[in-house]
Amino acid sequence: MTQATVPNPNPDPAAAPPSVAFVVSRLGFAVGGQLADALKPLGIEPRHFGLLRALAMTKGQSQKAIATTLNLHPNRMVALVDELESKKLVRRRPHPSDRRAHTVVLTPAGEQLLQEAFRLAIGIETALCADLDRDERQQLLHLLSKLRAGDTDHPGVHPGLAGRRDTSRGMNQ
Amino acid sequence: MTQATVPNPNPDPAAAPPSVAFVVSRLGFAVGGQLADALKPLGIEPRHFGLLRALAMTKGQSQKAIATTLNLHPNRMVALVDELESKKLVRRRPHPSDRRAHTVVLTPAGEQLLQEAFRLAIGIETALCADLDRDERQQLLHLLSKLRAGDTDHPGVHPGLAGRRDTSRGMNQ
DNA sequence: TATTGTTATACTCTATAACTATA
DNA sequence: TATAGTTATAGAGTATAACAATA
Numbered sequence: 001m002t003q004a005t006v007p008n009p010n011p012d013p014a015a016a017p018p019s020v021a022f023v024v025s026r027l028g029f030a031v032g033g034q035l036a037d038a039l040k041p042l043g044i045e046p047r048h049f050g051l052l053r054a055l056a057m058t059k060g061q062s063q064k065a066i067a068t069t070l071n072l073h074p075n076r077m078v079a080l081v082d083e084l085e086s087k088k089l090v091r092r093r094p095h096p097s098d099r100r101a102h103t104v105v106l107t108p109a110g111e112q113l114l115q116e117a118f119r120l121a122i123g124i125e126t127a128l129c130a131d132l133d134r135d136e137r138q139q140l141l142h143l144l145s146k147l148r149a150g151d152t153d154h155p156g157v158h159p160g161l162a163g164r165r166d167t168s169r170g171m172n173q
Numbered sequence: 174m175t176q177a178t179v180p181n182p183n184p185d186p187a188a189a190p191p192s193v194a195f196v197v198s199r200l201g202f203a204v205g206g207q208l209a210d211a212l213k214p215l216g217i218e219p220r221h222f223g224l225l226r227a228l229a230m231t232k233g234q235s236q237k238a239i240a241t242t243l244n245l246h247p248n249r250m251v252a253l254v255d256e257l258e259s260k261k262l263v264r265r266r267p268h269p270s271d272r273r274a275h276t277v278v279l280t281p282a283g284e285q286l287l288q289e290a291f292r293l294a295i296g297i298e299t300a301l302c303a304d305l306d307r308d309e310r311q312q313l314l315h316l317l318s319k320l321r322a323g324d325t326d327h328p329g330v331h332p333g334l335a336g337r338r339d340t341s342r343g344m345n346q
Numbered sequence: 347t348a349t350t351g352t353t354a355t356a357c358t359c360t361a362t363a364a365c366t367a368t369a
Numbered sequence: 370t371a372t373a374g375t376t377a378t379a380g381a382g383t384a385t386a387a388c389a390a391t392a
Contacts, residue, residue: 019298020310021204022331023317028201029333030322031194064350075384078352100350100391125192131319137193140316144196146304149203158195160202163383237373248361251375273368273373336360 020147031128032160038120042113043087049121050161051080052114055090055106062101071154071162089113193320204301205333211293215286216260222294223334224253225287228263228279235274244327244335262286 035046044052054070061069067077081104084090089110095101106114129137208219217225227243240250254277257263262283268274279287302310 018314018318019294020313020317021208021294021298021301023314024197025201025204025208025333026331027317027320027322028198028204029331031198031201033332034323035194035198062350073384074351075353095350098350098392102351121192121194125194128194128320128322130321132316136316136319139312140193141191141196143305143309143313143316144193144200145191146309147200147301148303149200149301150207158199158202159206160198235373246361247374248376268373271369271373273366275374 024147031124034124035121038124039117042117042120044084044089044113044117046158047080047161048084048089049114049117050158051084052089052106052110052117054157055104056111056114060103060105062095062098062103064101066104069154070157071159073163076163084110197320204297207297208294211297212290215290215293217257217262217286217290219331220253220334221257221262222287222290223331224257225262225279225283225290227330228277229284229287233276233278235268235271235276237274239277242327243330244332246336249336257283 032046035049039045039049050070051066054066058066058069063077063081064074066072067074070077072080081090081092085092088107091105091107092102093105095103129140132140205219208222212218212222223243224239227239231239231242236250236254237247239245240247243250245253254263254265258265261280264278264280265275266278268276302313305313
C-alpha cells in the first residue's frame with residue numbers, strides 16, 4: 001500500500017489497455033456513420049443497401065423468404081420494401097404459386113443504384129485501409145475472421161439490419 | 174440470355190469479397206450486443222459503463238466538463254446521471270466555485286460496480302480473442318490502429334455514447 | 347388451423363427548444 | 370448577455386399484436 005506519487009488505491013480503470021472489442025466497436029460505429037453519409041445523396045440508408053444487396057442475390061423470392069434470410073421481422077420488411085418501392089428501386093410482383101405471397105425484384109433503376117452504392121462502399125473501404133499495404137490488409141482480414149463474435153447464423157448479413165438489439169436470441173419463436 | 178449455369182449478366186454484387194469495413198461493422202455490432210447482455214445483471218447499459226469509466230478518470234469535474242469530454246449533449250448527460258444517481262452509483266455535489274454547476278462523483282458502490290463491469294468486459298475480450306495467440310492479438314491491435322476512421326476528436330471515447338448518428342459533424346455549434 | 351403480408355398501436359429513444367438560477 | 374443544468378415536447382424508430390386473404 002505504500003506509494004510514491006499516485007494516491008489512487010485501485011488501479012485507474014479508465015486507463016485500461018486498448019481492447020480489440022472496444023476498438024472494433026468504435027471503428028464499426030464510425031464506419032456505419034460513414035456509409036450512412038455516403039449513401040445519403042442516393043436517397044437511401046445502409047439498411048436499404050443491405051436489402052438491395054440481398055435482393056440482387058435471391059432473385060424472385062417471396063418477402064418471407066428474404067426476411068428469413070436477413071433475420072428480419074415481417075414488420076420491418078414491409079416498411080423497407082415500401083420505401084424502396086416508392087423510390088422505384090424495387091417492385092412487388094405476384095408469386096407464381098402462392099397467391100398470398102409477393103416476390104420482390106430490383107428494377108433497372110434499383111440495379112443501377114445498387115452498383116453506385118457499391119462504388120461508394122468501396123470508396124469507404126479504400127479510405128479506411130489507406131495506410132495498409134495489400135499484405136497488411138489481407139492479414140487484418142485473416143485475423144478478424146478468427147475473432148469469435150458468436151452469431152454464426154445468417155452469414156454475411158449485418159445484424160444491425162434486424163433492428164435494435166437481439167435480446168431474445170432469435171426472433172423466430 | 175443463353176445460360177449454362179449462371180445467367181447473371183453483371184458480376185454478382187452480393188458476392189463481393191469481404192471488406193474490412195463490413196466485417197468491422199458487423200463485429201462491432203455483435204460485441205456491443207454482448208456487452209449489453211453482460212451488463213444487464215448489473216442493472217446498467219454500455220452507456221452507463223462509459224460514463225462511469227469517464228467519471229473514474231475525471232474526478233470532481235462539472236457535468237458540463239464531463240459532457241464535453243464525452244461529446245455528450247447536456248440533455249443526455251442529465252438523463253444518464255439521473256439514472257446512475259437513482260441507483261446510488263453516483264452522487265451530485267455542489268461545485269466549489271460555481272454555484273450553477275454540479276460535480277459528479279462515484280460512490281463506493283459505483284466504484285465497486287465499475288470494477289465488476291470491467292471484469293465482464295475483459296471476459297468478452299477474452300472470449301472474442303480466444304482463437305488468437307498473444308502475438309496475433311497484438312498484431313491485430315496494431316493493424317486496427319492503422320485504420321483511418323476519421324473522428325480523431327475525443328480519443329478513447331466510444332462515439333455511440335453521443336447518441337444516434339453525428340449528422341451535423343460535431344454538436345458543439 | 348397455419349401462414350403471408352399488412353396495418354394499428356404502444357413504447358423507447360433521441361433531439362430541439364424552452365426555462366431557472368446563477369455568472 | 371452568456372452559461373450550467375434542467376425540464377418539456379416533439380419526432381424518429383422499433384416492437385407487439387391484431388387483421389385480411391389465402392393455404
